[in-house]
């Protein structure tokens with residue numbers, strides 16, 4: 065089997081901090097499968113405007129369209145990200161928990177993929193459908209939004225007709241939904257505090273393996 069790409073996207077504004085560490089951990093675990101290669105996108109490196117609801121990406125306005133563009137309104141960092149979303153076989157989204165949910169950077173990214181849905185008109189139409197998705201969330205507290213944030217990510221995957229995977233039943237106790245982790249009891253400003261969250265690391269690693277093995281099963 066030719067190598068399949070798992071694309072990891074981190075929405076943390078903090079380079080090399082907890083969200084990035086967890087994403088790297090998941091991707092490294094995924095690479096245990098010889099048919100997997102990985103790439104990482106850090107949203108902080110891209111200028112991404114929030115969706116302005118021009119509906120230019122929808123079929124109704126296809127007359128205005130351009131087959132190479134998933135979004136008509138903005139020429140920004142998303143133009144560099146769309147081709148990677150088209151290319152990948154798996155997508156892992158990693159967000160810090162802000163006020164119990166995904167942060168604004170992650171949400172801006174999500175909203176800008178409306179043109180990748182079934183009613184898009186460009187070559188990016190259905191770009192994510194039947195691809196494998198996994199979610200990671202890290203909070204400064206425990207039980208303080210991680211599950212909701214991963215479910216938010218899952219909802220996004222479901223709307224894109226993706227195959228959603230979690231981290232499985234192990235470890236026990238742990239987050240079944242995916243990579244749910246905490247920086248507690250260290251303070252949030254400790255950039256690698258999550259390295260002390262043994263359970264969080266374990267389910268995040270399991271998530272990476274689950275995304276990889278599901279891609280393998282789908283390509284048998």
Ligand SMILES: Cc1cc2nc3c(=O)[nH]c(=O)nc-3n(C[C@H](O)[C@H](O)[C@H](O)COP(=O)(O)O)c2cc1C
Pocket residue numbers: 076077078081082083084160161162163164165202203204205206208209247252253255
């Ligand atoms: C604006 C803001 C809101 C936050 N809200 C929550 C929250 O609701 N629940 C939680 O557990 N942690 C919350 N945190 C803490 C972060 O999720 C935590 O510090 C996380 O490690 C950040 O990831 P990073 O190290 O990659 O930046 C919040 C942090 C910020 C800056």
